[in-house]
Amino acid sequence: MVNSxxxxxxxxxxxxIEKYGQTGTIKRVTPPDPVLGGDGTETLYPAKLVPMTYEQRYINGTTILTSDRQIYVSSVGLAVVPRVGDIAIAGGVEYHVIAADPNNYDGQVNVVFICQGRTAT
Structure with missing residues (x-):
């Protein structure tokens, strides 16, 4: 039973997220066929998201860098669950998802997705 x-x-x-966020995209690249080869397939999923800078106390230089962003993604209407390996695009900047938390407390309702995004440098 879903908890209200x-x-x-x-x-x-x-x-x-609607109020303070922006329209962005979650890009998922499926790998090429292991036998036939070829290129991977990119699929874009529209999303509402908010990239935010981590507080200084969380930045340790190894698991969280100063260029990393904490990305809040609305779960409402999103066709996929963000996962490691996806790319979150916000404001023209691509963030590689290196950690993802679905915030699913009861196993049924994804409240919000919180991802750690890292820009490619």
């Missing part, structure tokens, strides 16, 4: 608290939290997260 998580539905309300999801609605709140969506409202805040």
């Amino acid at each position: 608290l998580y539905i309300r939290l999801q609605s709140t997260a969506q409202r805040l």
Whole structure:
């Protein structure tokens, strides 16, 4: 049974991301066929997201760099669950997803996706 608290939290997260976020994209590249080869296939999924700078206390220089961004992605209407290896595009900047947390507390409702994004340098 779906807990109504998580539905309300999801609605709140969506409202805040709509207000303060931007339209972006989650890009997923599927690998080429292992036998036939070829190029991987890119699929773009429209998303509402907010890239934010990490607080200084979380930056340690190894797992979280100063150029990393904490990316909040609205789960409402998103066709995929962001995962490691995806690319989040916001404001023309591509962030490689190196960590992803679905914030799914009851196993049924994805409240919000929080990803760690790293720019390619």
